[in-house]
Amino acid sequence: MGFKFQGFDFIQFDSLLSEDERLIRDQTRGFIEQNLIPIIEQCNREGRFPRELVRPMGELGFYGATLDGYGCSGISNVEYGLLTQELERGDSGIRSFVSVQSALVMYPIYAFGSEKQKEFWLPKLATGEKLGCFGLTEPDFGSNPGGMRTRARRDRDGYLLNGEKMWITSGSVADVAVIWAKLEDEEAEIRGFLVETDRPGFSATDIHGKWSLRASVTSGLSLQDVRIPAESILPTSGGLKSPLMCLSQARYGISWGAIGAAMSCYDAALQYAQQRKQFRNQPIASHQLVQEKLAWMLTEITKGQLLALQVGRLKDRGKAQFQHISMAKRNNVWMALECARMARDILGATGITDDYPVMRHMMNLESVKTYEGTHDIHTLILGQSATGISAF
Numbered sequence: 001m002g003f004k005f006q007g008f009d010f011i012q013f014d015s016l017l018s019e020d021e022r023l024i025r026d027q028t029r030g031f032i033e034q035n036l037i038p039i040i041e042q043c044n045r046e047g048r049f050p051r052e053l054v055r056p057m058g059e060l061g062f063y064g065a066t067l068d069g070y071g072c073s074g075i076s077n078v079e080y081g082l083l084t085q086e087l088e089r090g091d092s093g094i095r096s097f098v099s100v101q102s103a104l105v106m107y108p109i110y111a112f113g114s115e116k117q118k119e120f121w122l123p124k125l126a127t128g129e130k131l132g133c134f135g136l137t138e139p140d141f142g143s144n145p146g147g148m149r150t151r152a153r154r155d156r157d158g159y160l161l162n163g164e165k166m167w168i169t170s171g172s173v174a175d176v177a178v179i180w181a182k183l184e185d186e187e188a189e190i191r192g193f194l195v196e197t198d199r200p201g202f203s204a205t206d207i208h209g210k211w212s213l214r215a216s217v218t219s220g221l222s223l224q225d226v227r228i229p230a231e232s233i234l235p236t237s238g239g240l241k242s243p244l245m246c247l248s249q250a251r252y253g254i255s256w257g258a259i260g261a262a263m264s265c266y267d268a269a270l271q272y273a274q275q276r277k278q279f280r281n282q283p284i285a286s287h288q289l290v291q292e293k294l295a296w297m298l299t300e301i302t303k304g305q306l307l308a309l310q311v312g313r314l315k316d317r318g319k320a321q322f323q324h325i326s327m328a329k330r331n332n333v334w335m336a337l338e339c340a341r342m343a344r345d346i347l348g349a350t351g352i353t354d355d356y357p358v359m360r361h362m363m364n365l366e367s368v369k370t371y372e373g374t375h376d377i378h379t380l381i382l383g384q385s386a387t388g389i390s391a392f
């Protein structure tokens with residue numbers, strides 16, 4: 001069941017890409033076609049993370065791909081964007097896994113870590129020999145992480161960590177957790193800590209009953225008097241700005257990833273509409289209302305591509321600001337969710353099954369709309385950027 005993806009390029013978008021950029025996109029597309037598409041619906045049914053793909057993705061250099069040295073690929077931001085697009089055309093859960101490993105674990109080690117931390121962790125994380133997670137959100141602090149209760153107390157020659165983290169991607173499969181905690185002193189500054197997950201007092205419990213990102217592991221983390229050495233602090237991390245810098249990296253990847261999910265939905269809806277016949281033995285693609293939906297998707301995906309590409313080009317020139325990334329994340333995830341809903345509608349009853357990828361994408365995108373800054377928080381970031389007044 002299902003259709004083979006036919007590709008998407010309405011306005012010769014590919015002509016805006018270099019040969020290397022197209023190569024990375026096509027290589028990732030090939031990997032996903034061969035390795036993820038055949039198993040993803042079953043993984044989604046079973047709520048299983050396809051761990052068997054971790055090392056092959058590492059061999060292809062998917063993790064920490066924009067970083068230089070330490071076994072990382074050192075590709076451009078646009079190339080990375082095209083990579084995440086193709087991952088998420090497969091499944092948002094796989095893209096989430098790669099985003100967390102890359103932008104939320106390897107990036108903070110690269111940006112805020114000591115040379116020793118970089119040399120120890122980055123090559124192992126790059127191959128997938130070690131996995132990581134990022135613990136910022138807490139049960140009572142989501143959109144407002146600055147209120148976090150997790151604390152790090154200076155203790156003998158190290159730190160003692162206490163707190164609860166919630167909704168943590170890859171939590172129970174991670175070897176190392178990047179934990180954000182406030183130092184227990186007058187300033188209560190937020191700092192990042194590298195916590196090996198086998199330390200006494202650390203536990204991860206998976207969240208079950210998810211109807212979204214079922215092929216991705218999501219966990220709650222508990223830290224009860226977890227003792228870590230002084231050298232486990234990320235030395236140049238400081239303040240909420242540090243985790244927000246990581247989130248900017250991840251949000252940028254999401255803005256491309258959502259395009260992939262939208263392309264998958266559009267492609268399934270188009271091929272289905274050309275085959276499915278209703279009224280006078282005509283394909284439903286011949287009905288004006290169906291064409292209107294396809295035209296909307298085609299247009300919005302194309303606009304989303306241009307937005308992501310421009311933000312990527314700015315990022316490659318060191319000129320992308322967080323509000324640019326907010327616009328791309330907010331718009332493209334919203335656009336993808338609308339595409340998934342329209343595509344589901346075009347598929348009629350069959351659209352609610354996993355014979356086609358559409359409903360899975362739709363459910364996944366509900367999480368993508370919420371995590372890495374909710375749609376509305378990005379609205380407020382844009383509002384602040386436009387007016388100079390913070391409404392949150």
Ligand SMILES: Cc1cc2nc3c(=O)[nH]c(=O)nc-3n(C[C@H](O)[C@H](O)[C@H](O)COP(=O)(O)OP(=O)(O)OC[C@H]3O[C@@H](n4cnc5c(N)ncnc54)[C@H](O)[C@@H]3O)c2cc1C
Pocket residue numbers: 100134135136137141142143144166167168169170213218367370371372373374375376377380391392
């Ligand atoms: C599958 C999944 C994976 C995740 N992975 C990670 C991870 O790896 N690491 C991590 O740290 N976190 C992770 N998260 C958590 C995610 O970042 C949070 O869910 C997100 O920040 C929103 O927080 P919340 O769910 O507590 O919602 P809340 O902050 O409670 O928001 C609920 C609603 O209120 C709205 N709202 C809140 N404040 C305002 C305001 N000032 N003005 C207007 N509206 C407002 C929001 O927009 C939203 O609609 C993940 C979440 C999911 C679903």
